[in-house]
Amino acid sequence: MAISNGWGRDLAQFTVLIPVYNGAEFVGEALTSVAEQTLEDVRVVVSNNASTDNTAEILSSWEPRLNMRIITQSETLPMQDHFNALLNEIETEFYMLLCHDDYLADPRTLELAQEALTENPEVAAAYCNLVYVNPARRKLATRIFKRGHLFDADKAGLATITTARNMFGIPIGIRRSSLGELRYDPQFHYAMDVDLSWALSRHQQAIHIPQVLIANRYSNANTTWKLLSQALDETRNLAQKYNVPLGRMGDLRLCMVNFMVNQKKRLFGLYQRVKSWGD
Incomplete structure (x- = not known):
């Protein structure tokens, strides 16, 4: 209760x-x-x-x-x-x-998100570029999404599967009417954010604001590290849920890409720990 x-x-x-x-x-x-x-x-x-x-x-x-x-x-x-x-x-x-x-990296984040959604009633959600920071808010990297002002969820979802990276980003504004009865799917843990982002904009477009508006914090406490072992299976489940055919060669490619990306993420975690020494 x-x-x-x-x-x-x-x-x-x-x-x-x-x-x-x-x-x-x-x-x-x-x-x-x-x-x-x-x-x-x-x-x-x-x-x-x-x-x-x-x-x-x-x-x-x-x-x-x-x-x-x-x-x-x-x-x-x-x-x-x-x-x-x-x-x-x-x-x-x-x-x-x-x-x-996490935290909002610009005082205008919510104003820009609401403005984008109000001016574009056909849009379900607004996204932006982001900065990765360590526990002391020290900048680790900036992620710039190279896409148009309006983008298609199926294309972003397909890119997520082929690259093993979240190609949506973090939504800074979502239309409640677009959410409706959608909720986080219990079959996803590692990919739960991608799944909901994909479901939200599948029948509407999404909008990208090309500014760094949110800070995504990396620390030893992140659940990402605990869930990396589930990444491959959940990516396969995403492909099945959204009717993305893989085939034998596609699945093999998926395995290889997931392995490489997981190693890069582990190295990034090590980089974060090194960068945080002395903070």
Whole structure:
């Protein structure tokens, strides 16, 4: 059973959802980045997934500073269930889900996302370029997505399968009507974000804002490292779900690409640890 506090009547059109579990080290930075946004009347819904550190105290200290509702889970939910529980709380026209260890890299992030979605009613979700940072916010790398202003989800999904990399990125704005009854699919863990992004825009276009607007943090606590062993099987499942034929040679190529990308990600993790020495 979850315990929730409420909020008064407001004019918000945009909700930021933040799922957090034992996030005391970073969740304050995520909330600070939301508080610094130029977009007014933003709702924040934070779900504390039965954390055992001092996450609850940090969230309470932020409650007077944001239009924020805190949901406290009585027991720790599996990640997909936790994220889906948050999706059920959306009441505004637009939303984004911000992981507690990431943060918005530009004060205009939400304003630009809402503007893009409002001006392009045929678009389901807005994406951007991103920066990878270490626990101390030191820049590790920048990821630039080379694509048009409007892009097709099936092409991005196919590119994800052929490259073994998330070719959507992190959505900074999603239309609630496009989400509808869609939720995170329990068969995906490593690829859960790709799957939902693909499903969201499969019958609509997505839009790309060619600016670095979100920071994706790499640390030893990232679930990525624990889930790398599932990457190949989940990529195969993505191909099956979205009717991408592989064939024997295609599957062999998929195995090789996944192996190489996994090794690169492990090296990137090592680079992050080296870069973090002394921070």
